[in-house]
Structure formats: structure tokens, C-alpha cells
Amino acid sequence: MSKEIIISVQNLMKKFGQFVANDDLSFEVYKGEIFGFLGANGAGKTTAIKILCGLSTPTSGKISVAGFDAYTQTNKIKHNIGYMSQKFSLYEDLTITENFRFYGGIYGLNKKQIQDKTKQLLERLKLEDAKDKIISSIPLGWKQKLAFSIAIMHDPKIVFLDEPTGGVDPITRRQFWELIYETAHQGITVFVTTHYMDEAEYCDRVSIMVDGKIIALNSPKNLKNEYQAKSMDEVFLKLTRN
Amino acid sequence: MNTILHILHKEFIQIFRNKTMLPIIFMLPIVQLLVLVYAATFEMKNINMVVVDQDLSSKSRALVAKFEASPFFKIQQNTFSVKEAESIIKSDKADFILNIPSGFELGVLKENTGNIQLLINAINGTTAGLTNVYATSVIADFNRELIIESINILPPAIQQVINVEYSFWYNARMNYKIYMLPGILVILVTLIGMFLTSLNLVREKEMGTIEQINVSPIKKYQFIIGKLFPFLCIALFELAFGLIIGKLVFNIPLVGSLPLLFLFAAVYLLVALGIGLLVSTLSSTQQQVMFVSFFVMLVFIMMSGIFTPTESMPDWAQKVNIINPVAYFMEVIRMILLKGSGFMDIWKSFVLLFIYAVGIISLAIWKYRKVA
Amino acid sequence: MQLFRSFVKKEFYHIFRDVRTLLILFGLPIALILIFGYVVTSEIKNAKIAILDHSKDKITTEITNKILSSGYFILSENLKSAKQIEEVFRQGEVREVIIFEPEFSKNLSKTGQANVQIITDASDANTANLILNYTRAIIQDYSMSLNKIPAQSIKIIPQTRMLYNEELKGVYMFVPGTMALILLLVSAMMTSISIAREKEMGTMEVMLVSPLKPLQIILGKVTPYFVLSFINAVTILLLGVFVFGMPVKGSLILLLGESMLFILLSLSLGILISTVSPNQQVAMFISMMALMLPTILLSGFIFPIENMPPLLQWISHIMPARWFITVLKNVMLKGTGLLFVWKESLIMIGMTVIFISMSVRKFKVRLE
Numbered sequence: 001m002s003k004e005i006i007i008s009v010q011n012l013m014k015k016f017g018q019f020v021a022n023d024d025l026s027f028e029v030y031k032g033e034i035f036g037f038l039g040a041n042g043a044g045k046t047t048a049i050k051i052l053c054g055l056s057t058p059t060s061g062k063i064s065v066a067g068f069d070a071y072t073q074t075n076k077i078k079h080n081i082g083y084m085s086q087k088f089s090l091y092e093d094l095t096i097t098e099n100f101r102f103y104g105g106i107y108g109l110n111k112k113q114i115q116d117k118t119k120q121l122l123e124r125l126k127l128e129d130a131k132d133k134i135i136s137s138i139p140l141g142w143k144q145k146l147a148f149s150i151a152i153m154h155d156p157k158i159v160f161l162d163e164p165t166g167g168v169d170p171i172t173r174r175q176f177w178e179l180i181y182e183t184a185h186q187g188i189t190v191f192v193t194t195h196y197m198d199e200a201e202y203c204d205r206v207s208i209m210v211d212g213k214i215i216a217l218n219s220p221k222n223l224k225n226e227y228q229a230k231s232m233d234e235v236f237l238k239l240t241r242n
Numbered sequence: 243m244n245t246i247l248h249i250l251h252k253e254f255i256q257i258f259r260n261k262t263m264l265p266i267i268f269m270l271p272i273v274q275l276l277v278l279v280y281a282a283t284f285e286m287k288n289i290n291m292v293v294v295d296q297d298l299s300s301k302s303r304a305l306v307a308k309f310e311a312s313p314f315f316k317i318q319q320n321t322f323s324v325k326e327a328e329s330i331i332k333s334d335k336a337d338f339i340l341n342i343p344s345g346f347e348l349g350v351l352k353e354n355t356g357n358i359q360l361l362i363n364a365i366n367g368t369t370a371g372l373t374n375v376y377a378t379s380v381i382a383d384f385n386r387e388l389i390i391e392s393i394n395i396l397p398p399a400i401q402q403v404i405n406v407e408y409s410f411w412y413n414a415r416m417n418y419k420i421y422m423l424p425g426i427l428v429i430l431v432t433l434i435g436m437f438l439t440s441l442n443l444v445r446e447k448e449m450g451t452i453e454q455i456n457v458s459p460i461k462k463y464q465f466i467i468g469k470l471f472p473f474l475c476i477a478l479f480e481l482a483f484g485l486i487i488g489k490l491v492f493n494i495p496l497v498g499s500l501p502l503l504f505l506f507a508a509v510y511l512l513v514a515l516g517i518g519l520l521v522s523t524l525s526s527t528q529q530q531v532m533f534v535s536f537f538v539m540l541v542f543i544m545m546s547g548i549f550t551p552t553e554s555m556p557d558w559a560q561k562v563n564i565i566n567p568v569a570y571f572m573e574v575i576r577m578i579l580l581k582g583s584g585f586m587d588i589w590k591s592f593v594l595l596f597i598y599a600v601g602i603i604s605l606a607i608w609k610y611r612k613v614a
Numbered sequence: 615m616q617l618f619r620s621f622v623k624k625e626f627y628h629i630f631r632d633v634r635t636l637l638i639l640f641g642l643p644i645a646l647i648l649i650f651g652y653v654v655t656s657e658i659k660n661a662k663i664a665i666l667d668h669s670k671d672k673i674t675t676e677i678t679n680k681i682l683s684s685g686y687f688i689l690s691e692n693l694k695s696a697k698q699i700e701e702v703f704r705q706g707e708v709r710e711v712i713i714f715e716p717e718f719s720k721n722l723s724k725t726g727q728a729n730v731q732i733i734t735d736a737s738d739a740n741t742a743n744l745i746l747n748y749t750r751a752i753i754q755d756y757s758m759s760l761n762k763i764p765a766q767s768i769k770i771i772p773q774t775r776m777l778y779n780e781e782l783k784g785v786y787m788f789v790p791g792t793m794a795l796i797l798l799l800v801s802a803m804m805t806s807i808s809i810a811r812e813k814e815m816g817t818m819e820v821m822l823v824s825p826l827k828p829l830q831i832i833l834g835k836v837t838p839y840f841v842l843s844f845i846n847a848v849t850i851l852l853l854g855v856f857v858f859g860m861p862v863k864g865s866l867i868l869l870l871g872e873s874m875l876f877i878l879l880s881l882s883l884g885i886l887i888s889t890v891s892p893n894q895q896v897a898m899f900i901s902m903m904a905l906m907l908p909t910i911l912l913s914g915f916i917f918p919i920e921n922m923p924p925l926l927q928w929i930s931h932i933m934p935a936r937w938f939i940t941v942l943k944n945v946m947l948k949g950t951g952l953l954f955v956w957k958e959s960l961i962m963i964g965m966t967v968i969f970i971s972m973s974v975r976k977f978k979v980r981l982e
Contacts, residue, residue, distance in 0.1 A: 053457045055453070055456055075461075078457060078458060078459040081457065083453075083454065083457035084454075085450060085453050085454070087449075087450030087453070089449075089450050089453055089455075090451070091256070091449075092449070093256055093260065094259075098255060101251070101252075102248055102249075102251070102252040103454070103458070105245060105247070105251075106248055106249065106459075106460045107458055107459065108244070108245065108459070110244075150454075262892055262896050263896060263899070266900065267899075270903050270904060274903075278907055278911045278912070280923050280925075280926050281911040281922050281926050281930075282911055282916075283917060284740045284921070285921055286918075287920075289920070290920065328777075331777065332948050332950055333954055337920075350770070355769050355770070355771060356769075356771070357770075357773065358773070359772070360772050360773070360775070361775050361777055362775070362776050362777060363777050363778060364776035364777055364778055364779035364782055365778050365779055365786045365943050365947050365948075366918060367779060367781075367782030367787070368782075368784075369918050370776055370779070374776075375747075377772070377774075378774075381770055384770065388770070403728075403757065404677075404722070404728050404729075404754075404760075405728070405730065406730050406732060406749075406750050406753055407729060407730070407732070408746055408750070409731070409732075409734075410734055410739075411703060411734065411736055412703070412737045413736035413737050416736060416739040416742070416743065417739060418740055420737070421737055421738050429907065433902070433903060433906075437898070441895050441898070445895070527811075528811070528895065528898070529632070529635065529807055529808070529811065529894070530632065530634055530635055532803075532807065532898050532902075533634075533638045533639070534634065534638060536642075536799075536803070536902065537638045537642055537645070541646075541649065544653070544654060545653055545654075549916055551658070551661070551709075551738065553660050553661060553662065554655050554658060554659040554661075555654075556652060556653065559649075574706075576737055577737075581704050581706075582704065583705070584704065587704045587705045587706060588706070
């Protein structure tokens, strides 16, 4: 596998006044991999993801996403990434199709592209029959998958998932990860934050963050070997106890 | 451009799908317009009065009859005690007491002077002043008749008279409604437009959908325009609807150019909606937005000269009004509709509001941060 | 009780954390009172007039000077021809044009008559009327001074007494009006929005499954706003009394009691609005759009109710503010006691009961 670097972060610092949210982060993400970004709540995951998405400006450090600079080329970055937050930002009072049309539209897809993509993505989710349902009337699991589909509608190079499985039952979570695998197979890099350690097992590589710092970065297998643990959960516990 | 169209499309779907808001947006203002225009009147009719005739003479009865015949007064009660009359005023059943003491006729016949007393409930200073004016004129009339009756000749001719002729332009029948209707309409249109705009943006913040938009490559100005335009349309539509009602129900004159009015209205609404957007970019909850906009609007409306002429306001208040968009539109809509003022008459207000609109919307765009 | 107290505390925290809203809550009554006290006045001052003087002789100049020195008028411009009249009116500033006929003094001394024409911009009928009356009075006055008044034959002397407000101060109207407006809007808006917010955010469900009784939840939501509104009422009263010299002739206790009653009434109206609103937006539009203008216009605050058409007079009976304003005026200005305001008080109590029972019914339906 060729290791083309798609996200490169060197010495990223983000401070809010005295508080240091991201302390000297350095890591690389390769094209087509599933990169897990782990940490407890408040460890600084969301801050970092916001910087990578161009929603927030770093205090210092050298960051490039999809080949673009995170200080000066945020708009170019935005064209090349997809984003799905823990809130599943769908409009509750619009139908499924209308949500697709709107989000496709603001990414500059034309009418034909929107129609094709909508059809293709709904087929994959087997939700063609529900396409005119209002979002507020559909189950949470559907909303989550739809939000994900919308995030990759414009074929981004990278998709950022911020706690995508919060509040969803285990079966739906499993199905959701199947979607993630499929996406990664198509060559889209997946950058995912989570605090479910079992999900970390599904990632190609994971980084573990504690108090704004990355304290471990490797494949789950190597991490388990290194810390002589049976599961990622154990790895995490061992790391955070120190 | 395409991006903006997509936002507009979405906004319009959302507006027309909301079945609880639609009647509030479209029906409530119209009903209010129909009802409230009738309420806004200073015309005095039926001033409730109490007569205390302690003289019970033919002259005193003649005076009372004069009041009875006047369109301004309505006799509620007759009594013989001033005390009782005052308690009627206290209980709010009347606002004016005509007290004719005993010996009134005698005085008129013997000494050529008759004393009477007018007691007016003056809690509302304005109406009390008017009541006094009307009562005095009834009495002056009565006085003149007495003179004619007693001398049976006209009073000696006065040598020099200045005749005052007068005419009321633009509203010969002194219909106050045609003045109030545009004023109330301006307020309704502004309230609807401004609150819909400001609540809309902050709602996206509360729901979290704004994040999804922020990570997209959409430009700030595209987003702001997409948020302004739908509500501009709704507000202009309501203005048109209100004017049609005004024409059909109240027969308000539409003297001036309607295209000019709508052009001006559009610029004005950009300012009002822009203020709404600015407030919402600076707030994080709907509650905050609405209290701030409520405050701003209430102050603007009260100072706009809807009920009272702006030139009577103190200097500092007139200076404050330079930044009050409602005051500009309040003046101009009445000028165009009632007097037919043209562009040359209102260009100063137009230019000022235009600069204001550009300024406030740029500020809103600048303050709207895609970056957290 | 312990539970309830901690709940009320939580509501207070919510309110005090949002400094901006708090500032507005307390700033609004002050701003409005000052605006009504100093800005909004129906008196005529500095009305702009134009003069078209075809004579420009001694008498017309004297009359002009008299008019301009009255304080009511400011000369905007001297016109040269009748054609300009339409123009100055259309530009909007000039409210009245006074036209002196040619050879004014000559006519007056030769024929004993001279003509002045007054044209007013009557698009604002009310102001036009006032301006015309002032001008006529000034000219009449001058006309009288030209002649020696003939010995008066019969004279009826009306002696006018302005009851309750000898100086005809406007403050007696706007203090009660502002108080009713602010208390009603702020209380109804705050309660309806904060309850609708809990519904929208789903936190209402959380509270409903808690051991708190629905009544306790509502009371808990309402108590802080009751306190805030009462502070507002006192602020307005203090401003009215100490800044604008509004008297309090009746019992202060009765006054405060009636204010509390009205606040309760407004809060229960707010609760009712929140029960019929699915979200904050609707709650807000109802409490603002449906209450603001009708309260200003139909409560007798600015326009006297007696002048309105019968249908509107009837509608004004359902405006809660109308009754409160009547009570305020009675107690503060006329110094009457409960004997004179028991009817209004009963109506307000009745309205409160109706609003609350309607909310309770709505609330129960939702729960079932």
C-alpha cells in the first residue's frame, strides 16, 4: 500500500487564553485509511477536528489538509472534506430528498449530479421508498446514516466524523461501521473521533489523546502488543492511569 | 449564484411547511391592521358629561340644551350635588362636569354676568385640553345668542377684521385613519420581517445545522443573502397585502408612485432585517435574540413618530432618530402615499437608508463567523 | 419542598447567567419611561411653516413675527409663488403655509377687511388641526389688538378646573400605560418562551418524569419571573414618582397588591401561550405580535377608549391591560380605595383563573 500523506500536522498548538486545548500535536494520516482519534471527553478531540475542518484557526503549528494550508486555504480545504457532527445536522422539517438537494447545492453540485448521487446513496442505504419522509419522523439510526451519506455526497477526499455513533444502539453502530469500511474502500480517508474503545479496533491506526496531548499512535494490533493488553479498552486504561 | 438559489429554495420550503407559523405570519398582521386602525383616533366624540343644574331656570336649561345638541358631548347623568357628580367622575363613568350654580339666570339678567363651573377629568391631559376647548366654544356660542336675543340687534360692527380662510390639503375630510394605516402597517411588516430573520439564523445555531454549513465551501455573503431574501419577500408581500386592504377597506389614497414606494420599502427592510441578522449573529439562543430585538424595536417604534410628530421631540431625540430606520420609513411611506412625493423629494432619506443598509449588512456578514 | 426549592434556584441561575437578557429586562422599563417622559409628546413644538406674503407690509410682518415668536412654529422658507406650495408639502417638512393677500394693510384700512389663507398638510389630520387652531388663535389675538373691544354686553364666565392633573401633565397617562405594557409583555413573553424552550429542547419530558408535580414545575418556572416583574413594577413607580412627579394618592399597599395581581395575570397568560405553542418561535410571535400593538392601542394608553367605535370598545374589555391601567389611575391619581376598583380587581382575578384553568386542561390533554 502506497503511503500517500493526506493530512499532515506538525506541532499544532491551540490555546484559549491560558487554557491549552491542543498541546504540540504532530501526526500524519495516509490516504484511504481509517484513522481513529481517541480520547476521553474534554481531551481536545473536537478542538483538533475543528481546526482540521477549517472551522477554527490554530494558535501555531504547520497543518496541511488534502494538500492545503489550514491558515490560508480553508476554503479549498472545505471543498475537499466532508463533515458529520454528533448532532447529525439534518433539517428536521425537510424531507430526505430536500436535505440532499440543499447540501449538494451548497457544495456546488449541479442538478443532475445531485439526483444521481441521491439515488445512488439512498439505494445503498435501502431507503429509496422513504425519500419523501420528513426527517423529524424517521428513526435515529436512519438519521445517522443519512447524515453520513450527505457528508460524502460531494466525493470528498477526507471525511471527518465527530462522535458519529453517540446515542445509537449497538446493532446500528455495527451497520454504520460497515458503511465506513465501504467508504474507505472507495479511497476516501476517514478521520473518526470516538470514545467507544471497541470501535477503535475497527480503525487502521489510532491515536490516543489525554489532556491535549497525543500519548500513543499506532495500529490497534501494535498498541495491544506494546501494552500487553487484550483489548483497546485495556490499552486505554493503562495509558490513562499513568 | 446557484448556491444562493439552493439556500432560498430550502428557506421557502421551510417557511411554507410550518403550518403553525403561516397563519401567524400572514393572518395575524392583517387582522390587526383591520382592527387597530379604527382604534387609533384622537377624534373626540361623545365626551361623557354630568350636568349639575342648581339653577333650574330657562337660561340654564337652554345652556344644557346647547351641550346636548353638540356632537362632542353626551349627557350621562343629571344630579343636583357637585359631590355626587365628582364621585361619578371618580368611578370613570364621565369625564366632565358642567356645574350651573343657583342664581345663574339672575346674574345674566341683572348683572350681565353668569358664572358657571367646568370640572374636567384631566388625567389624560390631551383630551382634557380638547374637552375644555369644545366646552368653551359651546359656551361662546350660547353667549352670542344671548346677546342677540337681549339686544335684538347685532353687536356694533368691528372696524377691522382679518378673515382667516383655511383649507386642509391631502385629506380634506380630516380622516385620521389614512394617516394611521401606513404607520401601523410599517410596524407590522417590520416586526414580522425582523423577527423571522433573526430567529431563523439563531435557530440553525441551536439545532446545530449551522456547523454543517460552516464546513461547506459556501461563502459568508452567499449565506447571509440567502437568509435575507426570503424574509424580504415576505415582508414586501405583506406590505402589498396591507396596502390592498387599506385601499379596499379604508380607501386610503395611493397618490404617489407605488414602484418608488416598494423600492424604498425594500431598502428600508434590508436595514431592518440586517439589524435582525446582526443581533442573531451576536447571540446564541432564540431567547437572547428576541429580547434584544424586542428592545431595539420597541424603542425604534416609539421614537419613529407613529403617533406624534417627530419635530416636537427634543433635539437629542431627533439626533437619535438619525439611526432609527423606522423613523425614515414612517415619514416616507406617508409622503408617498398621501401626498404623492416623488424621488426628488425623498432622495436624501433614500441615500441615507441605502448607506445604512450596506453598512449593517456588511457588519452582519463580518460578524457572522464561520470560524468558531 | 426541598426539591422544589432547588428547582426554583436552577431557574434563577438560568436567568442570572444570561447577563444580556437581564440588562434588557431592567433597561427596558427605564428606557421606555424616559422616552415617553421626554420624547413622545403630542404638543406642537417647532412645527415648520412656510409663508407666502404677497404684501410684505407692516401688518403682515407683525403677524408673521407674532406667529414665529410663539414657540410653536419655525419658518422653513418664504415662498415666492403659489406654485411652490405643492412642492414644499411634497418635500415633507412643511406642515402649514400661510398666505397673505396682496395689499393686505391697504385693504384692512380701506375696507376694514383683509384675508389670510392657511393651508395645512392634513395627511396627519390630528397635527394639522392643532396647528391650524394655534395659528388662528394668534391671528385672532392680533386682530383683536387692532380694535378697541366694544363694551361687552353679556358675559358668561366659565371657570375651568382640571381635576387630578391641573398642569395637564402627560406623565399621568404614560406611567400607568408603560407599567401595564412592560409588565404584560415581559411577564408573558418570558414565561411562554422559557416553557416552550424546555419543550423544544426535550428537557420538559425529563422534568415531567421527575418526582416534581406539574404544578410545582410551573410554579418553579414562574416564581423567578414574578420576582423580576415585581422589581420592574417598583422601578417604574419609583421613576414615575421621583423623576416625573407622579403622585400616589391612594394606598401604596393596594397599589403594590394590584401590581402583583396583574403580574400573576400576565404570567398565567404566558403559561397559556406556552401550552398552545409547539416551539419558542410560535410562543414568541404570539406573545409579541398578538399582545404588543393591541395593548398599546386598545388599552386606553395612548388613544382614549371612548372615542373608538363600539365594537372596539367591546374588544378592549378583553385586554387585561385596560383594567390594570384603570386601577392604577384610580389609586394613584384619584386616591380611591378598593371600593372603587373592586370590579376591575375581580375581572383581573377572573381572567387569571380562566387562563390557568385553560392551561391546566391543555396540559393534562398533552400528558394523557
